[in-house]
Structure formats: structure tokens, C-alpha cells
């Protein structure tokens with residue numbers, strides 16, 4: 001009886017739940033591979049993957065760093081370019097009608113198709129990867145920020161105007177803070193896409209990074225290594241996402257989605 | 267129209283031949299027929315009228331938030347072309363910033379105007395007390411009831427000590443009981459601060475209870491249909507709503523709406 005209850009209380013904690021689900025999936029995966037006798041060159045058992053992870057850890061860690069840097073670089077660029085670009089678009093209908101369609105157009109170009117071009121232009125270094133991560137990451141930032149800046153209450157703007165505040169003051173005190181929840185929504189999508197973008201960049205022209213590891217493993221039918229690299233990539237996405245979530249928590253504790261915890265603190 | 271005032275008046279807000287036509291893609295919407303209205307210094311004027319007759323439009327014109335199509339508005343003798351310093355506005359919704367506490371929301375008025383917050387600490391404290399918000403200054407707006415939020419918005423409109431207070435259905439979202447309490451409190455605040463007040467409302471009892479004069483507007487395009495001088499002793503308490511004179515005023519005003527075939531409340 002108490003076992004059941006303690007299992008329940010463990011499952012009740014927020015941090016444990018995803019881990020629990022992962023464990024269940026891993027066990028199911030392992031069982032499937034054993035029961036259906038799936039050969040390792042199609043799907044490796046999780047034990048193989050774990051073995052590979054431990055065995056190859058120094059190499060994997062070494063190759064994780066370039067991917068991480070490219071992701072962070074692309075993400076930073078997405079934020080630094082995307083947010084001001086969105087401000088520009090939100091500030092004037094004319095600018096919006098010039099820029100937005102081009103942005104959507106460029107977003108629809110498959111990045112994997114143009115990525116080789118970056119190698120031609122920028123060589124084999126980190127730069128083409130950053131650009132690739134940036135190109136994938138910038139669009140959600142722009143869309144979300146434009147939405148956030150435009151959804152502000154009309155009365156709120158009238159109020160600001162009645163206080164005779166200039167455009168800068170209105171922007172800093174009213175527009176930007178009220179757009180922050182939206183901006184963070186965009187940033188969170190952006191960071192996960194930046195990981196994808198960095199790997200895409202590594203696929204086409206690189207001799208380092210997890211994308212490169214993936215490609216080599218793929219060529220050698222080394223599925224355990226491939227799964228291990230994929231696992232690290234996903235963990236990277238998760239950790240970066242959680243860091244952003246934490247930053248959001250610090251910056252906008254007043255948002256409707258967080259009020260319970262916030263009010264509880266004060 | 268009311269009989270011309272004989273006594274010497276100290277006109278604070280002067281509206282002359284004011285019209286407003288909204289231009290949009292689908293055509294132009296005439297919203298105000300020529301309006302003439304004088305409001306005295308320290309007077310409390312309430313405006314009632316059917317929905318869509320242009321009450322909010324009139325308020326925004328007086329606030330300088332909208333350009334007039336023709337006609338003039340003068341406040342304290344100066345033409346209103348854009349928002350002037352001497353005005354405080356309360357909207358139908360409180361429009362408080364959720365990331366600022368009650369106190370900081372009130373201070374927004376000061377900061378946005380580029381004034382020093384330190385000079386207004388005392389004014390904020392006094393207003394919070396008058397509005398019955400003492401002890402809530404460090405709460406966030408979403409921790410407050412609707413009535414308290416609206417009171418905070420009124421404090422914000424008054425903190426820079428404007429001589430004119432404009433209110434657009436400030437209590438429209440409140441239940442009848444809270445609304446009556448807010449009416450009594452607003453009267454007290456007005457009594458204590460002696461502002462010139464222009465209040466837009468859907469509620470005829472609210473208008474009669476609070477105002478020195480009630481302006482009845484006709485349906486769109488709005489114009490002044492009648493003006494009632496409310497000759498009831500001050501300070502009024504809520505029991506005055508049972509007074510035969512009070513009932514008379516509300517009935518007389520309500521007749522305009524029956525005649526127009528429209529009644530919101």
C-alpha cells in the first residue's frame with residue numbers, strides 16, 4: 001500500500017514526471033527490440049546507446065561544444081536582429097508591407113538547399129553554421145515580437161499619450177514590457193530551431209560538431225553512435241529551453257501563466 | 267437646452283461647434299453633430315446618451331487624443347490640439363500595467379511626464395488613503411478586485427494634480443452594489459479635490475447622484491439634446507436616491523431615451 005502511495009508522490013513532482021516517462025519509453029524500447037529481435041543496424045537497444053555514450057564520451061563532449069557555440073551564436077544573432085527588425089515592422093505599416101512578405105519568402109527557402117552556399121562564401125569555420133542557425137531561429141522571434149508589439153491595448157496607448165510621453169519612453173515603459181511574454185514565446189521556439197540550424201550547417205560543410213558525428217555515424221551504419229549523438233542534441237535543446245524558461249521566470253513573473261507562484265512568494 | 271446662466275461663470279472647458287467625422291475605408295462615419303458646451307471650474311458634469319452616440323468620441327476630443335473635424339475646444343482659455351498637462355483620464359477598463367504594483371502604476375503618470383517621483387510620494391500616499399487603497403500599494407493589479415483596480419486608475423488620473431478629470435464609464439464593469447459605493451467615494455474624492463469633472467456614463471442614477479449638470483445626448487450623430495441642472499444638496503449620500511426630486515430627475519432624463527426608442531440600462 002505505502003509503496004503505491006510513495007510511487008504516487010514521486011510521480012507527483014513536476015521535475016520527476018518527464019524523467020519517469022523517459023524511463024517508461026526506454027523500457028518499452030528495450031522490450032520491443034528484444035521481443036521482436038530487431039537487429040542493431042536498424043534500431044539499437046538502449047543499452048547499446050548508453051554503452052556508446054559512456055564509451056565515446058570524451059569525443060562526444062568535444063564535438064558537442066562547436067555545435068553548442070554555433071547554436072548560441074545563431075540564437076543570439078536571431079534575438080539581436082529579430083527583435084529590432086520586429087520593432088521596425090511593428091512601427092509602420094509601410095515598412096511592414098515591404099519587409100514582411102520578403103521575410104516570409106526567405107523563410108520558405110529550404111535551408112538545407114542553400115547551406116552549401118554558405119560554405120562557399122564563408123569557408124569551413126563556425127560562421128556558416130551560425131548563419132544557418134540564425135536563419136532558422138530568426139523567423140519565430142520576428143513573428144512573435146511583431147505580434148506582441150501590436151497586441152497592446154488601444155486604451156493603454158491613449159493613456160500613454162495623455163501622459164504626454166515621447167515615443168521612446170512609451171516604448172520602454174509600456175510597449176516593450178507588454179510584448180515580453182510574446183517575445184519569450186518566440187525566443188523559446190527560436191532556440192530549439194537554432195539547434196536544428198547548427199546541425200544542418202554541420203551536415204553540409206564541417207568537420208566538427210555533432211552534425212558531423214551524425215553524418216559519419218550514418219555513413220558507417222553506426223547506429224548506436226548516431227542515437228547517442230541525437231540524444232545529446234536533444235538534451236542540449238532541452239537544457240537551453242529550460243534556461244530561457246528560467247530567464248522568463250525572472251523577467252516576467254507577473255505574467256498570467258506564473259501568477260500563482262509569484263503571488264505565493266510575496 | 268437649459269436657460270442661460272445669469273450668474274457670472276468661470277468657464278473652464280469651452281466647446282464650440284465641435285464636430286467629428288471618422289474617415290475609414292468603408293466611408294465616413296459622422297459621430298458628432300455640432301456641439302456647444304461650457305463647463306465651469308470645479309463643476310461636475312455627467313453625460314448620458316445611447317450607445318454609439320459619440321460620448322467616448324467627445325471625451326477623447328476634449329482630452330486632445332483625437333483631432334476634431336471642425337470646431338474648437340478650449341481648456342482654461344488654451345486651445346486643445348493635443349493632450350495637455352492639466353488633464354487626468356480614467357477609461358472604462360482600468361488599463362493598469364500588470365508588471366507594476368498599485369503604487370508604481372500611479373507613479374507611471376509622473377514618470378511618463380518626466381517628473382521626479384520623489385516629489386509625488388506624498389500625493390500618492392494621500393490619494394491611496396482617500397481612495398481606500400491603503401495597505402494595497404505594493405500589491406499587483408491582478409491581486410485586486412475590479413472596483414479597487416478602478417480606484418487605482420482614478421488615483422493615477424489625479425496624482426499629477428490636474429484641474430480636469432475626464433472619465434469614460436469608469437464603473438461600467440462593476441456590479442450595482444459596488445458601483446453605488448464607488449459613486450459615493452468618487453463624490454468624496456471630487457469634494458476633497460475640487461476638480462472639474464466630465465463623467466460619461468450609461469447609468470442615469472449615477473449621473474444624477476454625482477453631477478451638478480447632466481447632459482443628455484441624442485443618438486448618432488450625437489448632439490446635445492438637453493441639459494439638466496441637478497439641484498440637490500451636497501454632500502449627497504446614497505439614501506438620496508429615494509428622494510422624490512431624485513426620482514423626478516431620473517424619470518425626466520429617462521423619457522429622452524424612451525422617445526429615442528433606445529435604452530441601454
Ligand SMILES: Nc1ncnc2c1ncn2[C@@H]1O[C@H](COP(=O)(O)OP(=O)(O)OP(=O)(O)O)[C@@H](O)[C@H]1O
Nearest residue numbers: 288290295297316317318319320321322323324486
Ligand atoms: N475609430 C473609429 N473609426 C470609425 N468610426 C468610429 C471610430 N470610433 C468610433 N466610431 C463610430 O463613432 C460612433 C461613436 O462612437 P463612440 O465610441 O464615441 O460611442 P459611445 O457613445 O461612446 O458609445 P458607447 O456608449 O457604446 O461607448 C460610433 O457609431 C462608432 O461606430
Ligand SMILES: [Mg+2]
Nearest residue numbers: 321322323434
Ligand atoms: Mg464609449
